[in-house]
Amino acid sequence: MWAYIVRRLFIGVALLLALTLVTFVLFFASPVDPARYACGKNCSEQQRDQARAALGYDKPVYEQWGLFMKGVVAGRDFPADEELRAAAPEVVTHCAAPCLGYSHLNSSTVNDLVKEAAPVSISLALVALVMWLVGGVLFGILAAVFKGSFIDRGIVGLTLVAYAFPTFFIAVFFLKYFAVKWELWPYPTYVSLADGGLASWLGNLIVPAFTLALVFMAGYVRMTRAFMLESMTEDYIRTAKAKGLKQRKVLFKHGLRAALTPLVTMTGLDFATLLGGAIITESVFAYPGLGLLTVQASDAWDLPTVIGVVVLAGSFVILMNIIVDISYAFIDPRVRLG
Amino acid sequence: MTMTDAAPTGPSTATDGSAPLLDVRDLQMYFPVKSSGLIRRTVGHVQAVDGISFQIESGGSLGLVGESGCGKSTTGRLVTRLYKPTDGSIHFEGRDIAGLGPRQLKPLRRDIQMIFQDPYGSLNPRHTVGRIIGTPLEIHDVVPKKQVLPRVQELLEIVGLNPEHYNRYPHEFSGGQRQRIGIARALTLQPKLLVADEPVSALDVSIQAQVINLLQDIQREFNIGFLFVAHDLAVVRHFCPEIAVMYLGKIVEIGERDAIYQHANHPYTQALLSAAPDVKQAAIGGRRERIQLQGDVPSPINPPSGCRFRTRCSYAQDICAAVEPPLLQIGRRHKVACHFAGEIGHHPAEPVTAPLLGVDRHGDRVPGTDPTPGLGTDSGYSDTWYDFPGRRMVRDESA
Amino acid sequence: MDNFLSVRDLRVHFPTPDGVVKATDGLSYDLARGKTLGIVGESGSGKSVSSSAILGLHRGTNAQVSGEILLDGTNLLTITDEEMRQRRGKEVAMIFQDPLSAMHPYYTVGNQIAEAYRVHHDVNKKAARTRVVEMLELVGIPQPDRRVDDYPHQFSGGMRQRAMIAMALINDPSLVIADEPTTALDVTVQAQILDLLQKLQREFNTGIIIITHDLGVVAEMADDVLVMYAGKAVEYGPTKELLTHPEMPYTWGLLSSVPDLTADVDEKLVPIPGTPPSLLSPPKGCAFHPRCRYKDQVAGDLCVTQQPDLTPGSRGPGHLKRCHLTDPTVPNEEEVARS
Known part of the structure; x- marks a missing residue:
């Protein structure tokens, strides 16, 4: 088991290395000069070159990548240009390992930016996860149990509706009608757990989290329904019925457990993706999470921030993948990791 | 030959x-079979x-x-x-x-x-x-x-x-x-x-x-x-017209139809035949005596030493664990791999293969004797064979 | 004879968009305590469907079931779902074909057997476990106190089927339905399982219905045989008589189409021509007539136009056949001529 985890972690690290490299190359392959953005609008050729040197963009890609990796492993100092650091020691910022970079645009290390944004995304993802899992599995089971009835058709129909509307539309709809027009709910703004306490944190999260959860819920309803219907045709269900078990026990002990197993993988990956930021939801509700951070950073060609978030989001996905695989060893006794 | x-x-x-x-x-x-370590070594086959x-x-x-x-x-x-x-x-x-x-x-x-x-x-x-x-x-x-x-x-x-x-x-x-x-x-x-x-x-x-x-x-x-x-x-x-019986990766008996179905010499063939349900015999009430095999087939990763069938064989003795029985020709077109080969009720008390293999009844080497080379590796049949009941070589006169 | 199970005119029909599938169409038989009935037929003959109806497994589906299934005087088709549930596993138990898929992969063998016991007995977990270990020992599982905590995939095929038998017998049911119990097993393991079933039957005085396509299994296990074709019984009677002197061409065809261990190998097998009929639109008249080689010996086109009734055969009381042939020994004579 441990050997398996270690091996998976090694592969994960290799994947992350590849991921950062690809991000670097893609950025530099684009015709846009990030130094021009950093320098501002009325910027002379000379100033731009200075900015480029200060940001370290004058170095070849592999060298920049090497510096970035050094920062992740050992930490590094900014600005990237050594001469500049020597000339003006007072502007030097140290970024401790694992250093994700320094955003010149925000005059802050990427670590600090992420530290502020990540809790927002995590909160949003967490509340949404609970919503879509509870809703998705519950309605999925209901639809499966009453297969073919009006309950089933109603639920399946609603999932289609949820699928059909784009997230930004739903988000705007909720904001405009629920929060502004009918004032059913206070206009949601992010309040951290530490600042506002549980009630305020949760209360402000409900509308955006629900928006986010809705499309996932639709998918999970359909998957739960399909897996449940499939598992109810298994031979062991017939055995369970033949034993004289009550329908409830057949359904939940024998049917549901097998049906939920494939959902674990989906849940893990979906959750991991959301941890890296829900771009549309965060943008519409102006929640300062990783998604919003990414959007703003890419708009401004703020390479360090984009790379930092990519690495972080990538780590979430890779880590969650490993956790999902390990959890299978506990869910399914036939799976022996090794 | x-x-x-x-x-x-x-x-x-x-x-x-x-x-x-x-x-x-x-x-x-x-x-x-690969191991579960960091480096996947082959730990067995x-x-x-x-x-x-x-x-x-x-x-x-x-x-x-x-x-x-x-x-x-x-x-x-x-x-x-x-x-x-x-x-x-x-x-x-x-x-x-x-x-x-x-x-x-x-x-x-x-x-x-x-x-x-x-x-x-x-x-x-x-x-x-x-x-x-x-x-x-x-x-x-x-x-x-x-x-x-x-x-x-x-x-x-x-x-x-x-x-x-x-x-x-x-x-x-x-x-x-x-x-x-x-x-x-x-x-x-x-x-x-x-x-x-x-x-x-x-x-x-x-x-x-x-x-x-x-x-x-x-x-x-x-x-x-x-x-x-x-x-x-x-x-x-x-x-x-010709049948080979396999057990755990080996042919234990091979021969003409009659040799296998009427004169099976290997205890596994005998058990297999006795286990097969037969409509006609059962319907007339003449069910054959069934030879019950105990337990399950051992793992092919770690097969038993010597004869692979010995763990489930009621005739097995020391020699079966020590020496693998060669597939020996015992009839015109009939070969069997068993130290105690014989038809049901006629399995010998002493290992018939021991003299050919240069071992005693426990499978220990007898000094001064050598196993017959190339025993049981031929794919075809020869005109002469060892007749176990008669303990002598026999030549096929029709050949 | 003391028949504790009587099935009368059992019909299981499945409405489909293409029409009604008459999986079982007017089936009647009896079973006495401690006796074994073999139901033989090919896939789609309705042999499995008719038996799941005894357990009420069709309830909650769109199947239309009619007739009577009398178990100790109670009609299982008219009792409530809850009354049926209480009988499942307690009075009627079932053994399935593939013990690997018939057991839940996520729960231990012990857990699943204990569940069968506790649903009908008000005992705590510990007492149930003791009883499970006892049963596992009875069905010949070595080290039952250790193996009870194993998962199904850790058992060999034969052991899994033993565990299924333990599960079926733990409540001492009066009737056990074994649906192809040895089809997925090797011959030597099959022999072990059949012997075990017979031993336990004597011990518990259980009535057994064994559903199989293998006439050899029936010959060894069953006291009576019911041959099914296209949802109907075509021949029914004592095993020995029926398998040696069949009077319905289909039964005879089944017997002559399987090689056995003593037959003359130079003789060609005599297969039944054609393929089993569709249950959606079974042939008019005798369902077997398109494949029957004797319909010419029946006067007129009786076989094509009129379905034969199940009438007494000539092999003693209890022998029934569904055939228009007036001379019931025709198939046998051919058999004699052949050998």
């Missing part, structure tokens, strides 16, 4: 002097097939019986070269095909064809029957394009299907008809050897007989050699 000088060199000649169609010697297939030898003559058929995991299907796949054997030789028409690469194998695919158990799973559901049967013709450029369809229809007729149905898809046929399609496909290239892996076990009883009869007709008409892999003892007996 006698037993004493049966050095396993080239393919030996069959009794009639001509080279056999297929000559398999010391065939071995080990599947590696599934010894699926471990040193088996047999021959099939042109137009002859050998039945391979045994229970699941005995290696009979693997053997079939080795002969068709779907697997590459770990060791050993497979001489087909005198040429060793065991080590050939994919390109060299292509012409061979025409000569050796396979029929599978599951007729549905082995037919592409998106191709018409005409295409399924005709594709091999095109791949191998056997007939001009224009003659593909007539040939397909001819084949459909041979296997008893309506030749006009070449445009239909596999799902439009019943299980028995699908197996006929599989047979037609195998026949397309006029093979010399057909490996049939459980060709009737997925079919309904009333359909099985149709397919068996069809296979028999085909064999006679086209003089095709058969390796017939099946678990059903009665079906194999009906189809094959």
Whole structure:
């Protein structure tokens, strides 16, 4: 088991290395000069070159990548240009390992930016996860149990509706009608757990989290329904019925457990993706999470921030993948990791 | 050729002097088992097939019986070269095909064809029957394009299907008809050897007989050699004049139909035969005494030392754990691998193989004696053999 | 004879968009305590469907079931779902074909057997476990106190089927339905399982219905045989008589189409021509007539137009056949001529 985890972690690290490299190359392959953005609008050729040197963009890609990796492993100092650091020691910022970079645009290390944004995304993802899992599995089971009835058709129909509307539309709809027009709910703004306490944190999260959860819920309803219907045709269900078990026990002990197993993988990956930021939801509700951070950073060609978030989001996905695989060893006794 | 000088060199000649169609010697297939460490080492092998030898003559058929995991299907796949054997030789028409690469194998695919158990799973559901049967013709450029369809229809007729149905898809046929399609496909290239892996076990009883009869007709008409892999003892007996019984990757007994079914010498063959339910005998109340085997088949990763059957054998003694019994010829066309070979009720008290192997009754080496070289490695039969009950060499006078 | 199970005119029909599938169509039989009935037929003959109806497994589906299933005087088709549930596993238990898929992969063998016990007995977990270990020992599982905590995939095929038998017998049911109990097993294991079933039957005095396509299994296990074709019984009677002197061409065809261990190998097998009929539109008249080689010996086109009734055969009381042939020995004479 441990050997398996270690091996998976090694592969994960290799994947992350590849991921950062690809991000670097893609950025530099684009015709846009990030130094021009950093320098501002009325910027002379000379100033731009200075900015480029200060940001370290004058170095070849592999060298920049090497510096970035050094920062992740050992930490590094900014600005990237050594001469500049020597000339003006007072502007030097140290970024401790694992250093994700320094955003010149925000005059802050990427670590600090992420530290502020990540809790927002995590909160949003967490509340949404609970919503879509509870809703998705519950309605999925209901639809499966009453297969073919009006309950089933109603639920399946609603999932289609949820699928059909784009997230930004739903988000705007909720904001405009629920929060502004009918004032059913206070206009949601992010309040951290530490600042506002549980009630305020949760209360402000409900509308955006629900928006986010809705499309996932639709998918999970359909998957739960399909897996449940499939598992109810298994031979062991017939055995369970033949034993004289009550329908409830057949359904939940024998049917549901097998049906939920494939959902674990989906849940893990979906959750991991959301941890890296829900771009549309965060943008519409102006929640300062990783998604919003990414959007703003890419708009401004703020390479360090984009790379930092990519690495972080990538780590979430890779880590969650490993956790999902390990959890299978506990869910399914036939799976022996090794 | 006698037993004493049966050095396993080239393919030996069959009794009639001509080279056999297929000559398999010391065939071995080990599947590696990987460890769970950081570096995946090979920690063991599934010894699926471990040193088996047999021959099939042109137009002859050998039945391979045994229970699941005995290696009979693997053997079939080795002969068709779907697997590459770990060791050993497979001489087909005198040429060793065991080590050939994919390109060299292509012409061979025409000569050796396979029929599978599951007729549905082995037919592409998106191709018409005409295409399924005709594709091999095109791949191998056997007939001009224009003659593909007539040939397909001819084949459909041979296997008893309506030749006009070449445009239909596999799902439009019943299980028995699908197996006929599989047979037609195998026949397309006029093979010399057909490996049939459980060709009737997925079919309904009333359909099985149709397919068996069809296979028999085909064999006679086209003089095709058969390796017939099946678990059903009665079906194999009906189809094959010669039968090999396998257990845990080894042939434990091989011989003519009567030798196996009337004069089985190996305790496993005897148990297998006694376990097979038989309608006629049971219905008239004359149920045979059943030999109960205890426990399960051991793991092929760590097979028992010596004789692999010894853990479940009621005749096993010390020697069985110490020395592996060689597959010895005990009749004109009958070989058995057992230290205590004998018909039911006539198993000897002393290991009959001990003198030949240079060991005592416990399997310990007797100083000054050497095991007879090359014991039990010949794939064919010899004109002389050791008669166990008489304890002497016997010569086949008819030869 | 003391029949504790009587099935009368059982019909299980499945409405489909293409029409009604008459999986079982008017089936009647009896079973006495401690006796074994073999139901033989090919796939789609309705042999499994009719038996799941005894357990009420069709309830909650769109199947239309009619007739009577009397178990100790109670009609199982008219009792409530809850009354049926209480009988399942307690009075009627079932053994399935493939013990690997018939057991839940996520729960231990012990857990699943204990569940069968506790649903009908008000005992705590510990007592149930003791009883499970007892049963596992009885069905011949070595080290039952250790193996009870194993998962199904850790058992061999034969052991899994033993465990299924333990599960079926733990409540001492009066009737056990074994649906192809040995089809997925090797012959030597099959022999072990059949012997075990017979031993336990004597011990518990259980009535057994064994559903199989294998006449050899029936010959060894069953006291009576019921041969099914296209949802109907075509021949029914004592095993020995029926398998040695069949009077219905289909039964005879089944017997002559399987090779046995003593037959003359130079004889060709005599297969039944054609394929089993569709249950959606079974042939008019006798369902077997398109495949029957004797319909010419029946006057007129009776076989094609009129369905024969199940009438007494000539092999003693309890022998029934569904055939228009006036001379019931015709198939046997051919058999004699052949050998």
